[in-house]
Amino acid sequence: MNTSTVHQESELRSLHGKRVAIVGYGSQGRAHALNLRDSGHDVVVGLRPEGPSFARAVADGFAPLAPAEAARSADLVAMLVPDSAQPALYRDHVAPALRKGSAVLFAHGFNVHYGQIRASQDVDVVLVAPKGPGDFVRRQYSDGHGVPCLVAVAQDATGEALGRAMAYAHGLGGTRAGVLQTTFAEETETDLFGEQAVLLGGVTELVIAGFDTLVDAGYQPEVAYFECLHELKLIVDLLYEGGLARMHHFVSETAKYGDLSRGPRIVDANVRASMRTLLEEIRSGAFATEWVLENQAGRPRYERLLARDLAHPIEKVGASLRARMAWLARPTEREAAT
Numbered sequence: 001m002n003t004s005t006v007h008q009e010s011e012l013r014s015l016h017g018k019r020v021a022i023v024g025y026g027s028q029g030r031a032h033a034l035n036l037r038d039s040g041h042d043v044v045v046g047l048r049p050e051g052p053s054f055a056r057a058v059a060d061g062f063a064p065l066a067p068a069e070a071a072r073s074a075d076l077v078a079m080l081v082p083d084s085a086q087p088a089l090y091r092d093h094v095a096p097a098l099r100k101g102s103a104v105l106f107a108h109g110f111n112v113h114y115g116q117i118r119a120s121q122d123v124d125v126v127l128v129a130p131k132g133p134g135d136f137v138r139r140q141y142s143d144g145h146g147v148p149c150l151v152a153v154a155q156d157a158t159g160e161a162l163g164r165a166m167a168y169a170h171g172l173g174g175t176r177a178g179v180l181q182t183t184f185a186e187e188t189e190t191d192l193f194g195e196q197a198v199l200l201g202g203v204t205e206l207v208i209a210g211f212d213t214l215v216d217a218g219y220q221p222e223v224a225y226f227e228c229l230h231e232l233k234l235i236v237d238l239l240y241e242g243g244l245a246r247m248h249h250f251v252s253e254t255a256k257y258g259d260l261s262r263g264p265r266i267v268d269a270n271v272r273a274s275m276r277t278l279l280e281e282i283r284s285g286a287f288a289t290e291w292v293l294e295n296q297a298g299r300p301r302y303e304r305l306l307a308r309d310l311a312h313p314i315e316k317v318g319a320s321l322r323a324r325m326a327w328l329a330r331p332t333e334r335e336a337a338t
């Protein structure tokens with residue numbers, strides 16, 4: 001694996017004099033458009049005029065064009081609409097607008113890796129995947145920092161595909177934090193695994209199961225909320241800043257002994273076996289097929305599961321406790337948009 005922390009000046013100049021179209025102005029789109037513009041790139045935003053994010057882009061000083069127009073006017077087109085919306089948008093609006101030697105860029109490899117988008121052979125297909133939500137990509141850049149990025153090349157029609165991806169990652173601020181070269185397969189499979197097993201699926205089920213266990217045993221829901229959800233932030237921040245060692249340094253000896261001796265009983269051999277099963281479903285394409293079909297069916301299961309999650313008692317007790325901590329209610333840049 002090749003860590004590209006040393007960048008060729010020539011690579012970073014690969015987008016010099018080129019126009020970048022950012023199609024979509026949501027979580028990633030807004031951050032990419034603003035960061036690249038502030039880095040000196042010529043950025044055009046591509047949006048449907050009737051959508052809610054159009055006004056946001058205008059307020060930020062862009063003059064959005066329809067996606068096809070933006071793509072036609074650009075040398076590199078970043079596909080930053082939701083993954084489920086990308087195949088139709090690409091087929092109907094972006095693909096017909098591309099020229100020989102154009103580049104198409106993704107922030108997640110799903111559609112290319114699972115064959116939902118197949119670009120013609122004469123364009124570059126690259127990935128620049130920031131390892132963080134869009135708000136964070138923007139905030140870190142504005143603070144003079146950056147979010148690490150994965151870059152990959154699926155198709156190199158011009159011989160400059162990697163250089164273009166590196167220049168884009170640099171413009172995003174990614175090179176300040178480190179850019180790692182990978183493949184579409186590795187980025188896609190590890191991203192899906194991370195969000196399913198650990199970051200979202202794993203963490204939220206762990207929190208809810210802990211909360212339910214305490215409440216079912218007769219403890220106050222408010223206390224259960226503090227123990228199982230609220231305090232998670234402190235621990236995650238310590239892990240983020242300095243790994244296990246920093247976390248161990250700040251918790252009590254009793255907490256540490258409980259962690260070390262009990263943790264493996266929670267995340268036990270069964271959980272590890274389930275993780276391997278999830279990974280297999282991702283690698284075989286079974287998860288991707290399920291999700292594509294779910295979208296085609298109008299997302300009935302997705303909506304049902306989401307409603308069930310939001311109806312959990314932890315949401316109610318959490319809302320009332322957070323209302324007393326006014327500083328937590330500060331909207332993110334993105335929420336402020338809508």
Ligand code: NDP
Pocket residue numbers: 023024025026027028029047048050051052053054067079080081082083085089106107108129130132133134
């Ligand atoms: P969002 O859901 O935030 O994208 C919303 C934007 O897409 C809006 O501007 C919306 O416009 C536009 N849009 C939605 N549907 C369509 C459509 N059919 N035609 C035209 N425009 C449309 O997307 P994300 O930023 O979350 O994701 C973008 C990409 O980035 C994905 O590939 C994702 O996997 C990847 N990614 C996302 C991360 C994240 O933290 N969110 C992290 C890393 C990668 P309108 O206002 O008109 O509805």
Ligand code: MG
Pocket residue numbers: 108191192195
């Ligand atoms: Mg993801």
Ligand code: MG
Pocket residue numbers: 259260263264
């Ligand atoms: Mg532990």
